[in-house]
Amino acid sequence: MLSNLKSGEIGKETGDIKIYKQSFSQYQGTFLVMIKESADKFLLASGEGELYSELEGEEIGGEGKVCPLTHHNRLVLNRYFDYTVPSAFGKNTATIGLGDRLGIASPGHIEAVRDRDVKPILGQQSIRELTLTKRTMEDMIDAATFAVFQEGYRDGFGIDADHIKTEDDIKRSLEIGVTMLTLDCSDYIQKNVESASEKQVQDEFEKLDAKVKEYYLHTYCNQEFNIKERKIVFNELDVKRNVLIYEKAIDYMVHVFNTYIRHLERDFDFEISIDETEAITSPEAHFFVANELKKAQVEVTSLAPRFCGEFQKGIDYIGDIGQFEKELSEHVDIAKHFGYKISIHSGSDKFSVFPIISKHTERILHVKTAGTSWLEALRVIANKNPSLYRKIHAYAEQNVEEALQYYHITPDFGAITPLEDTKDSMLSEYLNDDNARQLLHITYGLVLTASKNGSSLFKDHIYSTLSEYEDVYRDYLIKHIGRHVDTLDL
8 A cells, every 4th residue: 555655546445444535645755645444543654755754653664654643743744734724714704613522523524514605613612622521722623634634625724712711721722723712701791780770780880980981971872873774872871781791801802812812923713702691792782892892903803792592502593583683683784894704603503593694694604513513423323333322321311410510501301202212223313302412412521531440431432433433424414514504505
């Protein structure tokens, strides 16, 4: 096989070796292809030159070397193949965040968006998700890069440090090369003000510095702002309430941009998240935040409001679709006025509102999905390894209360059909039931890190099953993510 690399004729798959022919690449005198032997993937290198020398691996009979998919070798690929380096896409390109909690979903994700009018953000994980799965940002970027190389995908991909809160995490993310940062401002959004009485709002506002009070009242009170055919007007109570809710968050946004983003010497996508709160973002609140960011010369690529209704994990939209469409159109007009994209968080499986979102955003948006690839992995396991699925499902039911600390969902777990009443041939139907989907969605971290006497209970078996049925997993992802892309008309 090594002797055939130089000609590009890499031969047929033999025995336990699978060859990813789309990965075949060359740089000057070095020839590369990705292979899988049993469950392990490698780079197979032949030839000579700097690239060959820099790759770490085991020399094979003087013909070449077999190189593991390590962090070091990922950085080597980045230096020699530009298409393996993540990119930022800016304000005028549709993007889709494709969370990959297992680190093996990106090949299917790539195929689902190939030749479509949307760019994939292949690495999208929050610190919470990385912590729950005991992975690192480096793991996330490495997995995405090797998937891009495996698939020969040269149309660009991004990496999102998702829902980042702390400055330490921001600094770390930028150091390792993310191309997008989603700043989660929920710790700075004052959560009790929305329900506070008028007197409470007045009393708290009076505690602010006199210059701060004067500035906001003068700028917004009884002023009329025109957004297309819409008029946004703030009364005095609206102004005071918005100041109390968002002022500290805006200060943090400005600080982060000026300290870490403004002077970056590379393209970068900066997203603001104000959706991680119970308070729905009114158009007036959205305008207030956006206007203050513009005054501070903060360049925002996308912004995620908290929409009406429920965007819960892994299931369709819950709420009044007519009301959602009305408010979405207002949010989109504000975003266009200030020159950034609307971002849809917890966007996986929101099929009933995707056509509305596509229409009003004119297909220029960012939409985040995350747990969908995990659920499709479980669908493979349910169909191909039912005994493992049963153990995972039972463990999820036993430990779901712990997972509920991290996620807001409203399922009826009591409505889930008992495992003992379900035949093996019907196990995958759990992945079509909203209640079971949410059970399985939020317990991913507990399942993946479960152990006994130092040994993994499920993780190793999950990976071995998905490796054995790699093409099935890929097809499931292409179908499911493809449905997202189709319904969004991208």
